[in-house]
Amino acid sequence: MIDFVKRIIYSIREYLILIILLLVSLSLISQNETPSLQKIKSFAFVNIAVINNIFHNIFISNNDSDEIIMLKRRNAELMLTVNKLREYAIENSEIKGMLNFTNESESDLLSANIIAKNFGNIIGNIIINRGEKDSIKVGMPVINHLGLIGIVYQTSNDFSLIRTLRNSKLKIAVEAQRSGVQGILSWEVEKLTLKNIPATYDINIGDRIITSDFSTLFPPKIPIGVVVKKENNISGLVSDIVIQPYVDFNKINNLFVKKLVISKELNEFELNLLKNIKPNE
Numbered sequence: 001m002i003d004f005v006k007r008i009i010y011s012i013r014e015y016l017i018l019i020i021l022l023l024v025s026l027s028l029i030s031q032n033e034t035p036s037l038q039k040i041k042s043f044a045f046v047n048i049a050v051i052n053n054i055f056h057n058i059f060i061s062n063n064d065s066d067e068i069i070m071l072k073r074r075n076a077e078l079m080l081t082v083n084k085l086r087e088y089a090i091e092n093s094e095i096k097g098m099l100n101f102t103n104e105s106e107s108d109l110l111s112a113n114i115i116a117k118n119f120g121n122i123i124g125n126i127i128i129n130r131g132e133k134d135s136i137k138v139g140m141p142v143i144n145h146l147g148l149i150g151i152v153y154q155t156s157n158d159f160s161l162i163r164t165l166r167n168s169k170l171k172i173a174v175e176a177q178r179s180g181v182q183g184i185l186s187w188e189v190e191k192l193t194l195k196n197i198p199a200t201y202d203i204n205i206g207d208r209i210i211t212s213d214f215s216t217l218f219p220p221k222i223p224i225g226v227v228v229k230k231e232n233n234i235s236g237l238v239s240d241i242v243i244q245p246y247v248d249f250n251k252i253n254n255l256f257v258k259k260l261v262i263s264k265e266l267n268e269f270e271l272n273l274l275k276n277i278k279p280n281e
Contacts, residue, residue: 075145109256124166147223147246173215177208194241
């Protein structure tokens with residue numbers, strides 16, 4: 001039996017080598033952000049999106065109905081509003097009776113279907129069936145009724161590439177809602193982590209993590225997840241805080257793009273930051 005397997009492998013060795021080299025090449029290209037490869041990656045993105053959309057429409061019939069999408073939209077709006085209420089209550093108990101903040105408008109949220117997912121140890125991207133013709137722009141936040149999913153990273157006329165929380169290149173300024181402890185959240189192989197938080201800082205298991213007021217990529221107070229573990233380093237002076245996201249990325253099929261109106265200067269800054277950030281930064 002072993003000899004038979006060896007003969008089979010030997011007979012197709014050229015194909016195996018070719019496949020291995022192609023996989024290595026694709027991996028290197030996906031990690032490379034040089035301008036010379038951007039056109040190739042953009043071309044591949046558009047074509048993959050078109051192919052996936054065709055197969056999605058033919059073979060997948062689990063898209064939510066208009067009524068369910070409307071309910072999810074309302075849930076997402078309520079999630080943002082409730083989180084504002086929670087934040088105001090933490091800052092000042094008297095604010096509970098002062099609800100004069102601006103409500104989230106339904107026009108702020110654009111529904112979209114996910115037509116492709118790509119999740120690995122460090123890469124976490126999804127493609128949606130909305131693009132520039134729907135007024136989608138790079139830098140727009142992406143959420144569902146549970147919390148933050150990611151950010152629009154690349155667009156074509158009909159599709160958009162979303163860089164999710166499970167992408168190691170996405171770094172997010174966040175805070176613990178209860179105590180206000182600040183940190184930078186990123187994906188570390190298999191988990192969301194706040195790294196090098198001083199051990200004396202007031203952050204506990206069960207604390208809610210939200211986007212920070214100091215974030216240059218996201219509006220503040222969007223729910224992200226909850227603290228599930230504190231990992232102390234050898235010295236015991238700092239800890240890595242593990243976060244369980246509210247969104248289950250393996251199950252999501254629909255989402256909302258939050259159509260923010262931001263200044264040209266900030267939009268250009270976010271665009272440059274998104275495209276120039278390196279995987280290990």
